Amino acid sequence: MTDPLSPGSTIGILGGGQLGRMLSVAAARLGMKTCVFEPGGDCPAAHVANYHLRADYTDEAALRRFADSVDVITYEFENIPTSALDLLEPLKPIRPGREALRVSQDRLTEKDFLTGLGLQTAPYADILTAESLTQAIEEIGTPAILKTRRFGYDGKGQARIMSPDEASAALATLEGAPAILEGFVEFTSEISIIAARGLDGSVACYDPGENVHREGILRTTTVPATLPAPARTDAVLLAAKILNALDYVGVMGVELFVTPAGLVVNEIAPRVHNSGHWTQNGCVVDQFEQHIRAVAGWPLGDGSRHADVVMENLIGADVERVADLASETGVAVHLYGKAEIKAGRKMGHICRVAS
Amino acid sequence: MTDPLSPGSTIGILGGGQLGRMLSVAAARLGMKTCVFEPGGDCPAAHVANYHLRADYTDEAALRRFADSVDVITYEFENIPTSALDLLEPLKPIRPGREALRVSQDRLTEKDFLTGLGLQTAPYADILTAESLTQAIEEIGTPAILKTRRFGYDGKGQARIMSPDEASAALATLEGAPAILEGFVEFTSEISIIAARGLDGSVACYDPGENVHREGILRTTTVPATLPAPARTDAVLLAAKILNALDYVGVMGVELFVTPAGLVVNEIAPRVHNSGHWTQNGCVVDQFEQHIRAVAGWPLGDGSRHADVVMENLIGADVERVADLASETGVAVHLYGKAEIKAGRKMGHICRVAS
Structure with missing residues (x-):
């Protein structure tokens, strides 16, 4: 088809x-x-x-x-x-196809794929045993993060290792799950680029957004990101490289660290992405419609940005502020219809749109 | 509540x-x-x-x-x-309450209500018999439009009378339904104002849009409307007067003729309105959310306009152009999920957003 x-x-x-x-x-x-x-x-x-x-x-x-x-x-x-x-x-x-899932379901496979494309990632090592962890810490140094290869999200399945003596305790928290050790990246900011690729191979990227995480969960995305123009171009080229390599169809979220040595890919998500929610109030065609257009074989839509936006997640009890937020000028409310408020649960988000 | x-x-x-x-x-x-x-x-x-x-x-x-x-x-x-x-x-x-429905369900009641507020309408007369039609034509003149008092929309239940000898044929098309004769208004343009009133009595209006009808059906709405500044203010004051008089809660569409003698109210619709669809791509909070906010007792949202928009209805076979339209820059597509294309049926609309 x-x-x-x-x-x-x-x-x-x-x-x-x-x-x-x-x-x-x-x-x-x-x-x-x-x-x-x-x-x-x-x-x-x-x-x-x-x-x-x-x-x-x-x-x-x-x-x-x-x-x-x-x-x-x-x-x-x-x-x-x-x-x-x-x-x-x-x-x-x-759509997107199996290859994108295969690559992104496993942190090790993903890192190998990205470095294979010539892109920078954090230093990493496959952790099979306590011995390989010790050796990896020697090579990568501390602080570092031990992560399960699969099924992690919003900071889950991760343990920080601040010094080598924390290694065995960290490994124990993963309960034998296949793991990867990642070195820390000294970054000036975290950004993400939401990119789309159509069935015809055309690629379109939204303006990069600047992300702030807390406790492993995205809190805010701000567009425009504070970013030198060459880095903006690099981000777009890099995203296109990833999408083309996967013969990708749909929207992908690519999280990047901005460092003095250039952009370092943190992770890719083969789907619409929380850091792209700002597009709902900043673009004629948002990331959700862009994804549907791509998987339906439609032409990609106009994703140019017409406003400055700060997207703020409403996490847990944050959602109780919604009555006040709804009365603020320039605030768009997006709630998810979740019946129960839980700590750490994403209940909705707002977009603050600059006039 | x-x-x-x-x-x-x-x-x-x-x-x-x-x-x-x-x-x-x-x-x-x-x-x-x-x-x-x-x-x-x-x-x-x-x-x-x-x-x-x-x-x-x-x-x-x-x-x-x-x-x-x-x-x-x-x-x-x-x-x-x-x-x-x-x-x-x-x-x-x-919400909106029964009074708004009572007034707007009947063209005669609506005209009486509007003129009672001191607002201008087209000249009109209640038509009970062929004799009252003859007399009304003498007073109002031709051309004029004979309309059923109830259940008309998109030009249905209407007959034009270009000269007095067309009167009895026109009356016959209405099949005995209670009717009203309306005189023609010489207007320079047709505009509408989409107004909202909250449960707390606060009123907010969107920028007036300029409408083009064809065969009794709205084709396009353009914002901003070509309109002198005083007329813009008049439109807002007039809408607020109507909403307040009805103790209205929700969004209302008010269609107006712009004439050298000022604004003439064509009709009111106690609901979201086709001529307000441009707000989906021109405002942080669109008319649909504004209506939900009002009826739910929430604060009204920010309806200020951030872009120039031309809304174009996709009527009948127009919808077959959607593949081409979807690939145009600045075009947002909104389809209604109607299974069957019929002549005169509103299948969707697009908004052309100026960058």
């Missing part, structure tokens, strides 16, 4: 969180329907999707029904079980 | 067309759920609503179930059967 999907087609979305919710709304804007595959019940995406197929990722009959009812399959998180993808792949196109 | 609705509350929407669709998306953005009451099946609003209660407006049990499942009731069209409203009114707040 290489023809663009017609209005009225159905986009299948694996995962029912807030990213699926905002993808669903974007698909509706283009006249398309959505079917969300998500084991959980009252999930954010189901509120706005045409269909919610509630089943586990191991339910083969449900996965087949899902494939039958959609025209193309995309996803809102990268840790989809391989068995589910193996079943779906021959039935309907999966 | 005067406290603002919390995220997680449910907005009941009477009517399942494209306005209900875009209201539903706006409610989701504020973390609210929606229940759409609509007799039709695969309707535009149901695609993005949490619940679709499919039942007729005469189904009393269904109306009661609807009221039970929502926190506030609003609507996307003004011709809701009175019996349904009578049943719902004691059960849950209806």
